[in-house]
Amino acid sequence: MGPLMKILLACLLVLALTGCTRQDDIEISSPDSRIKVSVSLDKQNTAHYTLSIDNQTVLQSSRLGIALNDADFLQGLSVQSVSAITPVQESYELWTGKKSHITYAANEQSMVFHNREKQPLQIDFRVSNDGLAFRYVFPGSSTDIKTVTHEATSFKFPADAKAWLQQVAVAQTGWKNTNPSYEEFYETEIPVGQSSPTEAGWVFPALFQSNNHWLLITEAGMDGKFHASRLQQHAEGGEYKIGFPMAAEVYTDGALMAQSALPFASPWRVIAAGSLATIIESTLGTDLAAPAIEMDTDFIKPGIASWSWGLLKDESIVYDIQKAFIDYSADMQWPYTLIDVNWDQNIGYDRLQELVAYAAEKNVGILVWYNSSGAWNETEYSPKNALLTRDQRLQEFARLKDIGVKGLKIDFFSGDGQSMMAYYNDILIDAAQFDLLINYHGSSLPRGLQRTYPHMMTMESVKGFEMISFDQKVADQEGEHVNMLPYTRNAFDPMDFTPTVFFEIPNIERKTSNGFQLALPIIMLSGIQHIVETPDGMASVPYFVKDFMRKVPARWDAVKFIDGYPGKYTIIARKAGDHWYVAGINGEQNEKSLQLDLSFIGDSQGFIIEDGPTPLSFVKSPLRATANTDVRVAANSGFVMVFSVE
Structure with missing residues (x-):
């Protein structure tokens, strides 16, 4: 091999690994080649991406970038390396969702950028036949805590695109200061760029139609280190930007923004893309969530529950009516009855144990309600303040397991701050030790928690029947x-x-x-x-x-x-x-x-x-x-x- 050919081959190898031939055009396609994402750096060395389906652009040049308290990856970036495109294939079981057994296939590519201070940021991209996902990864190792201070991620739509969006309620508004709880109506088929009626922005998932294709934007993979995101109130020119929770959306005295020692990663930003059938049949929201923790799953039994509070309200949470609803579940062959607010006052632990024993004779399991809140709202329903610390939870969960309770409905969370996301995860981790099913109300969006924690059976996060x-x-x-x-x-x-x-x-x-x-x-x-x-x-x-x-x-x-x-x-x-x-x-x-x-x-x-x-x-x-x-x-x-x- 001559010297010129050796130089040429060496150059081609470097270009394949770094993408340095065209830092403005690094392309990844789905396994069926219909969906393509192109990543580039502009003249200011800020990172952008575009998304197309069948060669039609559905997302125009949109921003990438994030900043920590001591590292800015918003501009001044250079591409250091681009991995080879590798196939990803995973199979997993889902207890609650549209499919019980799921296979996920995608093409993955990771890009490492340096900022002006030579600090590294990795962005992982996955493109599947039903959409795109990407996340920010902060590599390295540290003992000090890093905090996210800004994120530039955006979704830029063509001017003629349409949107179906739900506003976020302003924190500390509503009944007893319980907002936000994802309990608003949707604005339907509105022009892209129309502002949210509230400063808090728009919730995930956010639905769009662009060039006759449908896109559903959300996030998945909440490990408790990151805050939950949304779309900002304003979207000038049809460019929707990632938004942060409001200051009050935290566990008392807890953190608002993502924070962790290195390494850590953001949740996946997920864009399901294709037809309406694609949206309805896609499992991207759990495909990108973390795999299930190691736990016993024999106690996890999906099913229907009878529930008195929906129509009969507070006055129904008394012993005799709950016994009648247990009989109702038994007659309907339903596995559960939910006993709602103030049961600790109106029925008490001792008589709850009687109801649990009575229900067990009829093959019915009992679920009980709890108030999650500390000082972040003005609710008075009880049991309250019983789950705030790990020691409290372990004591209460052990007592419930001893009684024979099957699960908890936990209500009135404060929003999407990092400390509140950690609270959701911590409750689930502790409940798994006691074989307790969990249902969150007055809550944020699950964001795939049901895959990571199979005993997380459901969450409200909706303007549901009680509002009717x-x-x-x-x-x-x-x-x-x-x-x-x-x-x-x-x-x-x-x-x-x-x-x-x-x-x-x-x-x-x-x-x-x-x-x-x-x-x-x-x-x-x-x-x-x-x-x-x-x-x-x-x-x-x-x-x-x-x-x-x-x-x-x-x-x-x-x-x-x-x-x-x-x-x-x-x-x-x-x-x-x-x-x-x-x-x-x-x-x-x-x-x-x-x-x-x-x-x-x-x-x-x-x-x-x-x-x-x-x-x-x-x-x-x-x-x-x-x-x-x-x-x-x-x-x-x-x-x-x-x-x-x-």
């Missing part, structure tokens, strides 16, 4: 609001909306039909599905509806998006064991005539339950799954179908 029971204006908007949730809040993470009422809501005029309500336990994903209907209300429905509600699963093996549009209507199929369940809801004010392709089910005979001819009635009819299955759905109505498959 409080306010007619919320009830009036139920159809549109619920039809936003499968495409946003509930796309990746379990959601405790507490669905399904067939009879009356005290002091509220219902606006959705019984068929709509029957579909919700299938449309909505939650490891424990708390059904709001009471024993009296369930007694008002036909036997075949009651039979359906007895058998509806809470753990799913597969998902198939059939049809829908955010805020308007949704038709989804979910598979559990040897049955496909198809559910549809129409949130618009006009009837829809739809032709559904159910050929994926195979030639199978099943049935459909839909609204009957009179208000609050049902009708059940035989139905065969075909490629052209016709269905008519009235305004604010819905249906369920069930098919057996071999």
